[in-house]
Amino acid sequence: MTTLLVTLAVVAAVVAVMVGFVSWRDRRRRATEEDPAAVRAARGERHRRAAEREHVQHDGWNNGGHGFTG
Numbered sequence: 001m002t003t004l005l006v007t008l009a010v011v012a013a014v015v016a017v018m019v020g021f022v023s024w025r026d027r028r029r030r031a032t033e034e035d036p037a038a039v040r041a042a043r044g045e046r047h048r049r050a051a052e053r054e055h056v057q058h059d060g061w062n063n064g065g066h067g068f069t070g
Helices: 002-033 036-064
Strands: none
16 A cells, blocks of 8 residues: 555656646747747738638639639
């Protein structure tokens, strides 16, 4: 019984250390590596592509009257 409790305690300690290390590493990386200008540029590009996709779909339905005429 004692061996089981010691094993569970060691496993819990290892998991806690791993979770702590990963969260610390991600917090440090997130704060220094993200460039606000790059984030804005990526957002703008996503918006532009979505608008183009919507425009193409809209033209296909309106020009053919019943769907894409290909």
